[in-house]
Amino acid sequence: MARPVILFSGGWADLPLGELAPQAAEWGYQGLDLACWGDHLEVQRALSEDDYAPAKLALLAGLELTAPVVSCHRVSQAVCDPIDERHQDLLPDYVWGDGDPAGVRRRAAEEVVASARAAQKLGAAVLGGFSGSPVWSAVAGYPPPRPARLADALREFARAWRPILDACQECGLRYALEIHPGQIAFDLYSAEAALDALDGRPEFGFTLDPSHLHWIGVDPVEFVRRFPDRIFHVHIKDCVVRLNGRTSLFCSYLPYGDARRGWDVRSPGRGGVDWEAVIRALNEAGYDGALAVEWRDPGMSREYGAEEACRFVKRLDFEPAPPRDGGPAFR
Amino acid sequence: MARPVILFSGGWADLPLGELAPQAAEWGYQGLDLACWGDHLEVQRALSEDDYAPAKLALLAGLELTAPVVSCHRVSQAVCDPIDERHQDLLPDYVWGDGDPAGVRRRAAEEVVASARAAQKLGAAVLGGFSGSPVWSAVAGYPPPRPARLADALREFARAWRPILDACQECGLRYALEIHPGQIAFDLYSAEAALDALDGRPEFGFTLDPSHLHWIGVDPVEFVRRFPDRIFHVHIKDCVVRLNGRTSLFCSYLPYGDARRGWDVRSPGRGGVDWEAVIRALNEAGYDGALAVEWRDPGMSREYGAEEACRFVKRLDFEPAPPRDGGPAFR
Amino acid sequence: MARPVILFSGGWADLPLGELAPQAAEWGYQGLDLACWGDHLEVQRALSEDDYAPAKLALLAGLELTAPVVSCHRVSQAVCDPIDERHQDLLPDYVWGDGDPAGVRRRAAEEVVASARAAQKLGAAVLGGFSGSPVWSAVAGYPPPRPARLADALREFARAWRPILDACQECGLRYALEIHPGQIAFDLYSAEAALDALDGRPEFGFTLDPSHLHWIGVDPVEFVRRFPDRIFHVHIKDCVVRLNGRTSLFCSYLPYGDARRGWDVRSPGRGGVDWEAVIRALNEAGYDGALAVEWRDPGMSREYGAEEACRFVKRLDFEPAPPRDGGPAFR
Amino acid sequence: MARPVILFSGGWADLPLGELAPQAAEWGYQGLDLACWGDHLEVQRALSEDDYAPAKLALLAGLELTAPVVSCHRVSQAVCDPIDERHQDLLPDYVWGDGDPAGVRRRAAEEVVASARAAQKLGAAVLGGFSGSPVWSAVAGYPPPRPARLADALREFARAWRPILDACQECGLRYALEIHPGQIAFDLYSAEAALDALDGRPEFGFTLDPSHLHWIGVDPVEFVRRFPDRIFHVHIKDCVVRLNGRTSLFCSYLPYGDARRGWDVRSPGRGGVDWEAVIRALNEAGYDGALAVEWRDPGMSREYGAEEACRFVKRLDFEPAPPRDGGPAFR
């Protein structure tokens, strides 16, 4: 399919966009999923400086790159999270402020709205990101929440995100929540719950990143089939499960790349995701957005990996059949 | 092996001990792992009323039941947890108090010490329970903690638990932390970390409950082999994993018993735990403590289940070989 | 659960009921699923002779056996099948008549109606059986049918069965179509199609026999979850798949019991069906009908097997949990 | 091995050969397995018009294509099938005639003989096709046939096919029956039965299409090893099995490409067939005929797929070891 194969810039924010973009083009990418951190997309500058967005677009256009998606994972995490010191690492100073939780959450929500407006200026159609969650610590832990607490949390999530989705609607954007641990939606049935909490409003859908589903046992194909018209964005990242009796799926506080973890991230095609099945499910669902490589593999050089990943995704994305007719051949 | 097969009373705290104990005896149990909630073991009364503990012991003795283990899961959870409203459900009022986190934690620690003294009065050798964890929400979630935060958390855990272990030592008790989500130790390598944080002091070991290891991929056999002399107590509870592409190991906020969960608890022998291998590993490790059925199965009548579980464990616990000689037979 | 464990008499029609029933009682069964062939239930006599049904009931009652289900598999097969010489073996002479297909089908439908009336006289609540299928040969074969042919076939099925279901309604019976190769419904989605063809009328549901689902890859648990209120009857029969590269699921024209088959039937508990999961699914669905052993195992003595099967099913059918409350114990 | 990689033209009969052949050559194919339908090989014209066959050969030769195999699946299906309206879709009008079953079967047999003569004119060495089957509906269905009926059916098959094989012998051709549902031989042991029914006459062998064996559990490697000198032709088509508890191997009347089917066809290398093992088995059997891609994949553009399939098969078909000597190296 003629889907653009793009690179998610989030993992390269240590490089200025001016360095990253030419490399991405050389590796074969057709565009970027632009992160709102580093200098890739500085939201406040994009809103306040008239030539900021045009300059970014010009830089990309000169390399024949597009920017169909903008991503605000870091700041969106704080929108309905219980705030603690970990968020300080993720947020710009002007969002963190004095670190008072309620204020942080409010400013984070405002920054996501600002990100939507910046994305509009770049001509993007999708804003990708996280949601945070008031009840993440209850998901697999102890003590369990009272049932009423879960219902409250979903209402809290909806209350926090409705104004942001209103802004997306105004900007002609759709918000693609990444199904990911730590978010309000992290598997199939929790995605149902989140969608219900928002009464299924059309601006709200998902970023499918099969790596986050793989190790918790969800088949990304089933996810696509359950929400065929809510897949707004796709991250291509792989994941390997390597249980040997001692390793665990909770990974024992160990960092990525440690051999004692029960799972790890991998360059696309080198893990356990069944990409052949994923691409067919996307074809069946009529998904025609970008395929964004989110490159991460603690054992491989990232330049080497980003290039092979681009080739991998282009080979993966075969030309689907035209709409079904009566069926071919001697049958 | 002549290990006592006992019933963990925690799941029956809605019944007075005077009702539960005769049933347990009738079902075939040889003792109880007594919970410090409900009226099973009221810690403050046990310490303040001279005839409290003797009366409990007399009740049990009359049924030919022993009480080799006392359990304080609920209150121990609060010792080093970030405190929120969920803990109120777990704690006696005099521990919860005004709910201020630091105070709750302090009073919880005092209550665990009191539980140790109460256990001593009952003649128990093991105090089982939880630990709480300052960093549970970082285990499988997002955002990740800074590395230094993990080290701090382990120190925090050790600081909070050392005085409790001192008390255990005085009482001639060993503390058996249950390897369980939400605790400082929840898999093999995190158990190593917890043990290291306490410099391996001899009063500290683990309650092995294979059900909590099964669904995260840890083989309970490997756990026993890694810590052969730190298995202080064993809970017999089963677990079934039933991934079908839509269910997930995070269980989507769904309660036990919901068919859309990726795993669930089961009456012993009706799930996926390889009990044959577990009992052999315990034999090899020389474990000679009790086997405590923690009965839980959302699909089965608990009376029916508790009885079949007792029979199951007695059949499971075969007579091991005498210490290895040169080997028998025609070999 | 206090579900009756009964024996399907169809495989014992070489014995008069007067011989079979005492044996069944001795083996531990609590009732029979009475076949309308052999002398077990002679439909025309039951309708024409006033004392026929009472005499059968008296025979059973004397042995403390019930007859909650009547089965008409043989004659129901002919209701919408293309008729050939194989049906002659299945049908009474007065139904086969001259063997002209249209006449056979008409007389078969009349006989099923008669069977419903006979069942009513016995006080049964469920009539079990087959349906036949106008398009079975198209299911896995070649040439494939035109799409329109499939739609026609479903309409044909509905046309033939509506009058029979009307009769069932009059008699206060429900018809339980066994999901089985050769019938209009043989797997999950074909069962959906059959139910739709009949506009979901309430007299129509299914006999679940996990053995027929097992070797074609359908999980009986998923079937129960898809149709929780349409499971009208359950056959307990097991099935083993033993593919070794040479055997096939189509079984190469070989009879049951031949080691070169890719699958075979087995005494309950000795094949591959996950009965633990099946009984839990039935519990969740609230199924409270009978569990009828359809004993078949080409490698085992049928008397030996029928007795062990009765014990197996009684052990299987544990007492389920009372309706879910907030959940027990220290959680 | 220098085996020709060719394209089976049956699935492209909507295109005139004059269009298909140049495309096939461009995609890299070295020849065609020519179907006797569409205008690819019109049997009666080939026999009656002297320049018909030479013109076809000239067209192919101009593209450096060969035609080592001719295929008559459609008409051969009717040779010993019970005839119904589905066959009308498969047959030329002059074979269908008035549709009277006996006449259709007779004319179909004559047309297969004519196809053999046409194949001879093209210089082909193999005629590929089907057989039909008098007892297909008994293979996995109900009611089962009487045992004697199976024996009759095999005799019937042999009686119908002997004259055709005589004609093949005269034409210097071998007949390659495709192992396929709906035919007299559809798995390993039924292939044995068919071969026995024909007393193993040398003109009769098989077309191996691993896709038809894969989903019924037969290992194509075992098939090749059982009949090493009867593999007359090979179709390269892949198959994916995707059972999830709800899908079934009987596919619920659903067309290819529907996600609710339990198996589906796939472009070579994108399904579950172990091609590495298949090619080695063919090498060991000394098979030196063509490898004919029968391209079918409901999810992929057929042009895209046909090209990638050609590359796939060329890569697959490695150069085998020379006849075994004493063995190499330091061993």
Next chain:
Amino acid sequence: MARPVILFSGGWADLPLGELAPQAAEWGYQGLDLACWGDHLEVQRALSEDDYAPAKLALLAGLELTAPVVSCHRVSQAVCDPIDERHQDLLPDYVWGDGDPAGVRRRAAEEVVASARAAQKLGAAVLGGFSGSPVWSAVAGYPPPRPARLADALREFARAWRPILDACQECGLRYALEIHPGQIAFDLYSAEAALDALDGRPEFGFTLDPSHLHWIGVDPVEFVRRFPDRIFHVHIKDCVVRLNGRTSLFCSYLPYGDARRGWDVRSPGRGGVDWEAVIRALNEAGYDGALAVEWRDPGMSREYGAEEACRFVKRLDFEPAPPRDGGPAFR
């Protein structure tokens, strides 16, 4: 089936028969497979003392035990082995003599003949044992043998064993070579080779012990099907494979019971052998000999185990179907 369930006495030779036999009877055994070592069956005394065999038989008869099989594994090992110091542990002094290999082999062969005569005196029908092997070290090791060496070895084996089989024939005995590592036949195809080397003489067959086949990947069912009329004896012993990436099937010089081994022996029903399939294969093959428990499990008390094994085998050995008729029931 009414097959006798007996105990192989080889693993209990540290007990006098007078102690073992009453225990075996009490555990439920119906007979013994008598080992020719310890005092169970002293071959030379049985031949030279007229009342020796009658006294043994009287001892057994008094306990209602039979002795249908006699076993000579230890001495038979030396018949065609390269002799080294390990054999000294296995052999009586008068067979070992001066330890000169050729002499040891000759005397071992004579002792096996003597064992046959002793077995005859006891009324046994089967003599079980080993063979030794001139080429065992070449089976999985390095350097490999020249091909001619293999042929020589098989001839050597046949030359050594023919006179013994002559003696068996005279005594009305069949020799049951146990398929076992270290013997001339250790898997399916080597068993074929051994049988061929002896021109298939009827006195020569096999002892099936599934445990030795399990860990090398041979399905005991396939073995029985390949040699249905050569299964002369059956040992019931179980085996567990527990590969975890570090353990190996060669077991690293580690003794039975060491957790670092890749496989180990187990009490019947507690390992990986599919006994349900084995007993059906024996039924199909018409095997009507004894089922001899060879009890070995390094983790279990042998008394405890021998009793549970007896119960296990009796439950396993169900009553098979009568010879196949046309098939029962509504089919």
Next chain:
Amino acid sequence: MARPVILFSGGWADLPLGELAPQAAEWGYQGLDLACWGDHLEVQRALSEDDYAPAKLALLAGLELTAPVVSCHRVSQAVCDPIDERHQDLLPDYVWGDGDPAGVRRRAAEEVVASARAAQKLGAAVLGGFSGSPVWSAVAGYPPPRPARLADALREFARAWRPILDACQECGLRYALEIHPGQIAFDLYSAEAALDALDGRPEFGFTLDPSHLHWIGVDPVEFVRRFPDRIFHVHIKDCVVRLNGRTSLFCSYLPYGDARRGWDVRSPGRGGVDWEAVIRALNEAGYDGALAVEWRDPGMSREYGAEEACRFVKRLDFEPAPPRDGGPAFR
């Protein structure tokens, strides 16, 4: 990684080096692992003729090939093996001499020392080879050795190899014992034992050939993790396990390439080894030596295979990540 991809010349010793080397270069290899047999490296000539080694090096240099490893498998096998006629095939006449075992072993040890000196002249850093084993026949066979015999054997091994390792040390070489059946170390725990027997002296380590570990169940990844600083050399050879119930891991005396074997060797990438995991483990261990293709595949042309193997290994050996920093990206 910039590891050299080289070809182990052992399997090509029928070709003079002057023929093999240019081919290897053309196939893409960057060097050779030179075998001390054929004319590839004639040890005695290398020591006695001053221009021998320089001429070899010149030949290689002219093709831009290196020789970082020299291999002496054949002669090293005899160092502590029980000697029989199989060794005569492996050894030069001057080592075999009169074939008296003690003399053969002594001369073999001297020749390994000579090989080390020859390797030094070639500038190699690693000498690869075998060890032989006094107790191989006891590994999986019968009778088992007395425990003391195992300890003796390890001492015997150490005694025989210490002088050779002294010579390696003098020559600046490390000895890389290939983990392989027939050697003192053949799996993980036996490798531990061998290393211990030599008190872990630094000249002694291993050649990792995953193919020898794969079929006995050892994960090469676990092996690398156990001995990260003892992997001195790597052979790239693949292995397929194909158990079907009849084949066995002991392979029934059948030669490589026979379809009845339970496992076989394969061209790299065409078997069951998880190379992705192997290369990552080598990266993690910091292995920076050569990757030597030991090409062996009984079903493939060796020229075809050697070329595809070179491409395979170059693709496999991706550029690893730089030493771990705090971790990239939006995490």
